[in-house]
Amino acid sequence: MKISARNVFDGNVEAIKPGAINSEVDVLLPGGLRIVATVTNDSVSELGLVAGKAVKALVKASSVLVLADGAGVRLSARNRLEGSVSALIEGPVSTEVAITLANGLNVYATITREGAAALGLKVGVAAAAVFKAPSVIIGVSS
Amino acid sequence: MKISARNVFDGNVEAIKPGAINSEVDVLLPGGLRIVATVTNDSVSELGLVAGKAVKALVKASSVLVLADGAGVRLSARNRLEGSVSALIEGPVSTEVAITLANGLNVYATITREGAAALGLKVGVAAAAVFKAPSVIIGVSS
Amino acid sequence: MKISARNVFDGNVEAIKPGAINSEVDVLLPGGLRIVATVTNDSVSELGLVAGKAVKALVKASSVLVLADGAGVRLSARNRLEGSVSALIEGPVSTEVAITLANGLNVYATITREGAAALGLKVGVAAAAVFKAPSVIIGVSS
Numbered sequence: 001m002k003i004s005a006r007n008v009f010d011g012n013v014e015a016i017k018p019g020a021i022n023s024e025v026d027v028l029l030p031g032g033l034r035i036v037a038t039v040t041n042d043s044v045s046e047l048g049l050v051a052g053k054a055v056k057a058l059v060k061a062s063s064v065l066v067l068a069d070g071a072g073v074r075l076s077a078r079n080r081l082e083g084s085v086s087a088l089i090e091g092p093v094s095t096e097v098a099i100t101l102a103n104g105l106n107v108y109a110t111i112t113r114e115g116a117a118a119l120g121l122k123v124g125v126a127a128a129a130v131f132k133a134p135s136v137i138i139g140v141s142s
Numbered sequence: 143m144k145i146s147a148r149n150v151f152d153g154n155v156e157a158i159k160p161g162a163i164n165s166e167v168d169v170l171l172p173g174g175l176r177i178v179a180t181v182t183n184d185s186v187s188e189l190g191l192v193a194g195k196a197v198k199a200l201v202k203a204s205s206v207l208v209l210a211d212g213a214g215v216r217l218s219a220r221n222r223l224e225g226s227v228s229a230l231i232e233g234p235v236s237t238e239v240a241i242t243l244a245n246g247l248n249v250y251a252t253i254t255r256e257g258a259a260a261l262g263l264k265v266g267v268a269a270a271a272v273f274k275a276p277s278v279i280i281g282v283s284s
Numbered sequence: 285m286k287i288s289a290r291n292v293f294d295g296n297v298e299a300i301k302p303g304a305i306n307s308e309v310d311v312l313l314p315g316g317l318r319i320v321a322t323v324t325n326d327s328v329s330e331l332g333l334v335a336g337k338a339v340k341a342l343v344k345a346s347s348v349l350v351l352a353d354g355a356g357v358r359l360s361a362r363n364r365l366e367g368s369v370s371a372l373i374e375g376p377v378s379t380e381v382a383i384t385l386a387n388g389l390n391v392y393a394t395i396t397r398e399g400a401a402a403l404g405l406k407v408g409v410a411a412a413a414v415f416k417a418p419s420v421i422i423g424v425s426s
Contacts, residue, residue, distance in 0.1 A: 002403045112146075119145075
């Protein structure tokens with residue numbers, strides 16, 4: 001599988017919490033990090049998702065926000081991965097931010113150049129990658 | 143809180159309409175504008191959302207569409223904020239559009255350069271910022 | 285209607301599957317392709333959606349992923365339109381990819397430049413445009 005999602009996390013299904021239409025799927029990554037995905041119940045059955053199954057959690061860089069100085073801040077987004085800024089690529093409109101997590105993985109966020117400037121992002125600064133559970137796509141190779 | 147979402151609206155919870163899994167949260171902004179957010183019921187309780195509570199409604203610029211000549215057009219997106227184009231920043235692939243609303247606030251949208259060209263956007267033109275309720279993240283500082 | 289969504293598909297409602305809060309709307313495009321949208325039940329009634337009705341399905345380029353070498357890959361995203369790469373526009377951070385489908389329509393995806401490089405995308409290569417049903421906005425002109 002080659003896919004344009006800038007963030008492709010290999011992990012295993014830890015738990016599935018079924019709702020009426022959608023299910024919440026917790027994916028456990030190496031190093032103990034978790035990603036929460038909301039997918040339809042149809043997808044759970046079509047992809048054969050069960051606890052332990054190896055999956056890929058895909059997140060577009062454009063779905064990821066960057067949070068700095070987040071102490072005491074609570075957000076409705078289910079995914080919040082803490083780390084530090086490891087790279088910045090600036091364009092005229094957009095900036096790509098790489099955040100390295102405690103487990104050594106990188107998460108990439110595409111944000112506006114002006115948003116990056118307002119945050120004062122620099123390599124080495126503590127920051128969190130924030131994204132909503134419905135932004136996550138689950139993939140399996142059969 | 144410093145966050146990369148280009149659109150951060152300070153407001154107060156006006157109403158919460160609970161569903162089986164998600165709730166719809168109406169956020170009232172200064173000047174009488176409203177933003178509708180869909181968040182999980184878990185988030186409603188974890189963030190302590192109740193009518194009147196001060197919150198921030200966060201929307202990534204990449205989640206916002208720009209609508210021109212919208213008379214008679216109805217869209218499934220719940221948020222549609224009318225205003226006029228106040229700034230354009232053009233890159234080779236993306237264009238950032240600022241729309242100033244009646245209450246003086248700006249909403250920012252990142253769209254493709256070709257999409258902006260097709261719309262014939264110029265400063266001063268009437269336009270609406272359109273985004274879906276699930277694209278909104280609610281934040282609180284505790 | 286002029287809207288910045290890079291992807292605007294004219295079609296007709298084929299079927300509506302109502303849930304407790306949201307409905308799944310299948311839109312049939314010329315050439316037999318289908319797009320699946322998730323919208324609120326409120327939107328279904330406000331837009332007067334019924335089988336056969338002419339609608340526009342709007343998808344932002346930033347919501348679209350590009351999948352190459354997808355044989356045997358299953359994804360939780362409901363929309364997967366197969367075609368071949370017909371154009372690439374590269375910026376310093378973002379790349380716009382055009383994928384031409386079997387029915388002659390183009391789908392546009394904005395992905396990161398590094399993501400495009402990792403995929404080895406070139407004009408003529410087989411690729412699929414992938415997007416989630418909640419990323420689709422339905423529009424009608426009254």
